[in-house]
Amino acid sequence: MLVNEIISGCIRKDRASQHLLYKEFYSYCMGICKRYSISDFEAADVLNNGFLKIFNNINKYDPAKPIKAWIGKIMVNTAIDHYRANLRFTTYDDISEYEQNSTEAIVYEQMAYKELLMLVQSLSPSYRVVFNMYAIDGYSHDEIAKTLNISVGTSKSNLFKARQRLQEMIRDMEPLNARMKVVSNQEKIRINNERRA
Amino acid sequence: MKDEHNLDKLFKEGLDEIDIPFHEPDWAEMSKKLDQQDKRTNFPLWWSLCATAAAAVLVFFIFFNTPKNNHTASRIEKHQPLISPENTTADTLIHPEGKKPSIEKQAPVMAEQHALASIPAAAIRNLQPVLSKVVIDEKDVNNASLAQLKTDGLLPLTLSAGKPMPSGKDLQKIVTPNRFSLTVMAAPDISSTSSSVGNKVSTNFGLMMNYALTQKIGITTGVIYAKKIYDYNGSGASLPGYSAGPWQVNADCRVLDIPVNINYRVFKKRSITVNASAGLSSYIMLNEKYQLTSGPDLTVTNEEVTGNKHFMGIANFSIGVERKVNSRLSLGLQPFLKVPLTGIGKYEGNLSSAGVSILFNIKGLSNN
Known part of the structure; x- marks a missing residue:
């Protein structure tokens, strides 16, 4: 069945069509929800809230635009909504703590999805949401600040802290994970030279 | 900065577009959610x-x-058939001499506004001489009933005992429903x-x-x-x-x-x-x-x-x-x-x- 037919069915609130659309975009949407959530359980909750919005508004979808982008945007918004709704459980760091002090260069090799997800999910909610929005979903600090009702400085600070935390965790994982290396600047140059040669 | 870029890239590429197997229980939950919403929308x-x-x-x-006033109201309805253009006499309205003219019994005849309102004008004219002779004696009047009549809007609030009942235009005024x-x-x-x-x-x-x-x-x-x-x-x-x-x-x-x-x-x-x-x-x-x-x-x-x-x-x-x-x-x-x-x-x-x-x-x- 073509996506357009599925969409028409969803507009008619046909449950079988809704099931097909859900199934079709399940993986993509769940991918978004998982990285914004702390657990699979929370991710499934956000996913279904997002699909509820999608089903309720599908008659307003412009078929000239790609459906995937539309669905993805709604899913990200729903995840952000969910974060905002649970704001009381999160804390923000002050901008004063923001300073670049990384002395190590890290060569990131391919890490498994599960490991990356685990790392993102282990961030505090306020770090995770900013990191997701900035690094993965392409929001600017201005947009993040407006969306989350925080200052641009706080957004930058949280992003920095998130990255720092992720780096720390990757470093800690190193003995256990041979696919990722933490190396000094000097070593990095050596590796690069070897690669060039 | 490059490290930051690399880190971001690592996560963006690693977390984006991942193939997550479909989990049917999630759809079951979704389906339940849609059902609940349908119920809410229709309910x-x-x-x-x-x-x-x-x-x-x-x-x-x-x-x-269990209203108390209903006694009067129900009795009135029973009295209604008594009033007809052909047979409107004092006897049918007023109890024979010797019995105290009880407002409680008579008044309801007049009391039911809509009943009287439906009486043809000719009947009201026949009624006038009779009613105009009726004099309500303060002693005979059941005060509660009189008060009821007044509040019912049937007797003018200014009507006091000892005065003749209104006649002519006045009566027509009284019987016009509010x-x-x-x-x-x-x-x-x-x-x-x-x-x-x-x-x-x-x-x-x-x-x-x-x-x-x-x-x-x-x-x-x-x-x-x-x-x-x-x-x-x-x-x-x-x-x-x-x-x-x-x-x-x-x-x-x-x-x-x-x-x-x-x-x-x-x-x-x-x-x-x-x-x-x-x-x-x-x-x-x-x-x-x-x-x-x-x-x-x-x-x-x-x-x-x-x-x-x-x-x-x-x-x-x-x-x-x-x-x-x-x-x-x-x-x-x-x-x-x-x-x-x-x-x-x-x-x-x-x-x-x-x-x-x-x-x-x-x-x-x-x-x-």
């Missing part, structure tokens, strides 16, 4: 109206159905749109004037001050560019609702009356406050607007149950539904309201 207005109407009728019959009544109402309601996020209770207060066109049909108008609090999902999710429209609109409006309704008396038994009414309302928007949550960045903006008017833009439907407390006052419960025929407010919301009015109906406003 609230009509079902809550029907349920409230049924509850109102029950409450009235169970708790209020067609006007005044209603004070208060109503909690739920205002909602087709895509409401959550339902909130709003309040209404109003003063209404009723005019009885016939025994069964009447017309009602008045002014209701209404506070309408509602919210709905905006178009943000669907508009091109995604950020143009609001995701959610929270509205808090102050409205003057001017209804013109036609009422039809469906049922009357003893002191219980059931009316159905329908009509149109005009909304004068005194003040509209909106909180818009917009676009993917969910920016919250506040707006305040005044001056919108919707002339005859809302259809009203209601069913009311009234219970007579005394001859002048009745209490009522009236479940109602207001359906918009046009978009309401600045954002032309499809704003409907459903609630229950509590009515205090005051009769005896003379139209003479």
Whole structure:
């Protein structure tokens, strides 16, 4: 069945069509929800809230635009909504703590999805949401600040802290994970030279 | 900076576009959610109206159905056949000599306004000489009954014992039913749109004037001050560019609702009356406050607007149950539904309201 037919069915609130659309975009949407959530359980909750919005508004979808982008945007918004709704459980760091002090260069090799997800999910909610929005979903600090009702400085600070935390965790994982290396600047140059040669 | 870029890239590439196997129980949950939503969408207005109407009728019959005044009223109805143009004599109206002329027994003949109102003019003329001779002696009068007559609007309030009964024009005045009544109402309601996020209770207060066109049909108008609090999902999710429209609109409006309704008396038994009414309302928007949550960045903006008017833009439907407390006052419960025929407010919301009015109906406003 073509996506357009599925969409028409969803507009008619046909449950079988809704099931097909859900199934079709399940993986993509769940991918978004998982990285914004702390657990699979929370991710499934956000996913279904997002699909509820999608089903309720599908008659307003412009078929000239790609459906995937539309669905993805709604899913990200729903995840952000969910974060905002649970704001009381999160804390923000002050901008004063923001300073670049990384002395190590890290060569990131391919890490498994599960490991990356685990790392993102282990961030505090306020770090995770900013990191997701900035690094993965392409929001600017201005947009993040407006969306989350925080200052641009706080957004930058949280992003920095998130990255720092992720780096720390990757470093800690190193003995256990041979696919990722933490190396000094000097070593990095050596590796690069070897690669060039 | 490059490290940051690498880190971001690692996560972006590693977390994006991952193949996650479909988990059927998630769809089961989703399906349940859709079912619940369907129930909510279909349930609230009509079902809550029907349920409230049924509850109102029950409450009235169970708790209020032992009125003392009913004795008089029921006896009056039994007396009605006595009055006919052919056979209107003093004997049929007044008890034989030797028995005290009990107002309680006689008065009801006159008391039932609509019964007398239906007497042809000729019969009233025949009645005049008889009635004009009747003199009510203070000693004979059951004071309570006289008071009842007065409050019923049958005897003029100025009528005092020892004076002859009114005759001629006066009598015709007396038997003309008071067609006007005044209603004070208060109503909690739920205002909602087709895509409401959550339902909130709003309040209404109003003063209404009723005019009885016939025994069964009447017309009602008045002014209701209404506070309408509602919210709905905006178009943000669907508009091109995604950020143009609001995701959610929270509205808090102050409205003057001017209804013109036609009422039809469906049922009357003893002191219980059931009316159905329908009509149109005009909304004068005194003040509209909106909180818009917009676009993917969910920016919250506040707006305040005044001056919108919707002339005859809302259809009203209601069913009311009234219970007579005394001859002048009745209490009522009236479940109602207001359906918009046009978009309401600045954002032309499809704003409907459903609630229950509590009515205090005051009769005896003379139209003479």
